Amino acid sequence: MTLNSKVPSGPIEDKWETHKFEMKLVAPHNKRRFTIIVVGTGLAGAAAAASLGELGYNVEVFTYHDSPRRAHSIAAQGGINAAKNYKNDGDSVRRLFYDTVKGGDYRSREANVHRLAEVSVDIIDQCVAQGVPFAREYGGLLDNRSFGGAQVSRTFYARGQTGQQLLLGAYQALARQIAAGTCRLHNKSEMLDVVVKDGRAVGIVCRDLLTGEISRHTGHAVVLATGGYSNAFYLSTNAMYCNVTAAWRAHRRGALFANPCFTQIHPTCIPASDEFQSKLTLMSESLRNDGRIWVPKDPDDTRPPDQIPEADRDYYLERRYPAFGNLVPRDVASRAAKREVDNGHGVGPLENGVYLDFSNAISRLGRSAIEEKYGNLFEMYERITDENPYSVPMRIYPAPHYTMGGLWVDYNLMTTVPGLYAAGEANFSDHGANRLGASALMQGLADGYFVLPYTIGDYLAEHLGESLVPTNDPAFDDVESDVIGRVARLVGNKRGTRSPDHYHRRLGKILWDNCGMERSREGLGKALAEIPALHDEFRRDVRILGSDDGLNSSLEKAGRIDDFFQLASLMCRDALDREESCGGHFRVEHQTEDGEALRDDENFSYVAAWEWTGEGAEPALHKEPLVFENVELAQRSYK
């Protein structure tokens, strides 16, 4: 298989414009003859469904939630980047492009990133027109703030609830199309497989979470906007339902999975308090604008933080990275925190955190200014920890948060299965080995509002006049019987003894210990032996009570964990194969003298796209070489 990225030729500034002109169009009266399936209603899915519906396509929208408004995009706090240069601080499309490629440690595709930077400005316009209540200056114009990994203020925000407001904007646009009849909503409906016929995606098979009914849905194209896979680690900042099943099932049907080891560990999360912790809570990265991170210089210092004098504190980020200070990119900040905790400087009852201190900012700006910016985050922190961050420094520690890896897609966001698209966090395309803060919302909405509506038309135009594959086609029969078999195997295992969560926790621990913030050849080898063994045990021993013909959350969880096991092996396989450190992927064997990630551009400047070759078989690696014509590769430096 050769990977064709389909990146248009010509200067990078003109590629997207040229491509938009060269893509084929579907005339308005023909659009209604096409049916497009959109799975997932987060930023990418809701934006795509609404925009495609507006264009006149028939759109079938699927979510496992009761309402499309609940997708995990809603929990994004900090903001969304756009190259508006409203602050007159030297921002431009070129700078956002450059920052994103550099931030991603030179492992993303230049052309995709440039397009993202170009459409970023349109996203803000679109969202404001929809009524997204972004923060404003007193003159009525939009406010911006700076964010990790950037030296300009290009982040738009709506208090600490930017993701919520952007998602509600997209959800409301989708609601308008549902009312107009162009989009049909299937809620409480979980996609369990993709149907591929003659090499093309032609539909999906779903399970109704309330009735257990398995249903078939046919379409001319299928869009997966099903999010990332951080929950493979069990403890992450993702929502409880987030899972990889849709993407993984597509992978097993022929879609290559790219850079699975590129996972992001977010530096500012609340440390775990006990073993029953069900998830970790993120504290927005924007807090690093005003908070200063430190640990006591003496590992044995047991004084409360306010009694530790300045001289006995180590503001280690400011010390090591004077240019960026507390605003270094996420991967750098996370590893630095790990190093402090590993060296015994950790704070808190379990000594598993570092301080994020607002006392300077409060005395400089006043408590009310801090409350205005971060009030809801401080409240959330206090609710969880019972400590008041206005008077006691927050304790933070890194946690799995986002996955840069995902389904391989070409410039049109199409996977290696024709007619099957992946958008938002579900694809791998824009963030390389590390995502910059406030760029996930930007990418989700870029894909949904401004890329897919064009590129899908280009594909469909070639299939004008083709009728839908009927749902009684043998292709659907085969996939449906697979799905039914899988559900029946899980629910039919009457000898099981332990809950799905029990196995998920154990899998998560293996991954976190061996494929988390630091990876080594030895650890990855160990994980690659342990994961399949635990998977076997899981399949033998998982206990699912109740039946498959009604609401059964154990059954739902078990199906998702089953897929996480296979993904986890691929993550380790990919991490083992990539003999370099870059972005969120840090191999202990490859570091500079002062402990920074050491890339190997000569040998690893490629996208690792893995092909499924069957259960228990070694996956096949395909490489898409990355060519940098507009950004000069350099050792990332935030000093």
Add this chain to the structure above:
Amino acid sequence: MDLTLRIWRQPDAESDGDFHVYAVKGISSDMSFLEMLDVLNEQLIESGEEPVEFDSDCREGICGTCGLVINGVPHGPERATATCQLHMRKFSDGETITVEPWRATAFPVQRDLVVERSPLDRIIEAGGYITAPTGAAPDANEIPVPKEAADAAMDAAACIGCGACVAACPNGAAQLFTAAKIAHLNLLPQGQAERYRRTEAMVDTMEEFFGSCTNHGECEEACPKEISIDFIAMMNRDYIRSKFKNRKRLGQKKVG
């Protein structure tokens, strides 16, 4: 801490339900309420009893998926806190805690503590949006929005759509939910063109599914985002105006 839980169990929408009593031991006060239920469910699974079904996703108080009536109060005893953000330190050792699903005619119970809330989506579909087709927008700074208006719109837009307001209302009314969305959009300059059409359509749809408001104010008390009941007054005013507003002149003179 050791606790006794009285939990509503109901096999499906058609069957009757009743309270089951369970004991949980060794609960840490730093645990969230839902983590405590996770522990109970692990115990139940190991002992061969089907786990208690409850809805919960983000566990950060923002997605609006979770919602339990705890000791008779939607989202439990802590003010301005969704169920998932409630921690066990708010309870005492040895306490008996009663856990029920949302109780409202418009939200039928699906199983145990899970209810169906899609009528809220129908209200949004009726007009809870600004018609702004993708790609048609002017530059974002073309429309200045006074900070006070943007802030007030954001206060209303903070609604998470959990439905606690409906569950708390003796009439099962959805006024607070509907008013929050109407206020968010009607307060902004971008929302003016559809202001009265939106208000009328959303209120009429709300009335199809939900009970009527008789100013109890329980909704505001239960709201995890502290959405103000003042928005209901604003909605009522706009609804009445919608009945006689000359919409042909909406863009021509000051609205308000």
